[in-house]
Amino acid sequence: MTQSTSTPLGTVTRDGAAVVLTYDRHLAHAPQKVWRALTESEHLHDWFPADIVGERAKGAQVTLPFWPEADEQPEDTPTLTGEILEWDPPRTFAFMWDSEKIHFELTPSNEGTRLVTRVHVVDPAERGWPSNAAGYHMCLDALAASLDGQRIAIFEQVGIPELEATYTARG
Structure with a gap:
């Protein structure tokens, strides 16, 4: 996947x-549809590298097993642990x-939904926080495509070096 010029870049702060x-996206779909795509396992596979397994409630402990195709060594695909910090359907997650x-x-917006995504990166990826930025950027592109009935192969590495360089310049 290459970066679309119509896809807004995220902002980088400390x-x-x-x-x-922080990524600010405008999606041409109702908040309820976007909410389902963000929170339901059957939709996560289209745009996020891991499932979210566990109760959907504030304070719930969850596991996040990576999809096998998200890992270069699928026989050793990791599972992370996590916690639901906010759960206010269909507004905040x-x-x-x-x-x-x-x-x-x-x-809600006149066009559908404004989705603001904020990610706090404390322990950056091996190639640094620009790698995290590029990864989330691509995931949100895949989310938008999925909502539009299209599919983007988020696990292919096409376009990542260019996107990482763009985010490096922003930070």
Whole structure:
């Protein structure tokens, strides 16, 4: 996948030792449909590298097993633990997975839904936080495509180096 010029880049800020990535997307779908795509296992596979297994409620402990195709060594696919931090359907959903906090805020708009996604990165990926930024960017592109009835192969590495370089320049 290559980066679309119509896809807005996220912003990069700092919060102490953490890098905060913020993505503001406008989706042509009702908040309820976007909510289901963000929270239901049957839709997560289209855009997120892991499932979320467990009760959907504030304070619930969950596991996040990676889809086999998300890992270069599928025989050793990791499972992370996490916690649901916020659960207010269909407005806010936040969870911790490993050392990252990801927060989704949905607001109805004339066009459908404004989705603001914030990710607090404390322990960046091996190639640094620009890798995290590019990964979430691509995931949100895949979410938008999925909602539109299309599929983006998020586990292919096409376009990632260019996107990482773009985020490096922003940070």
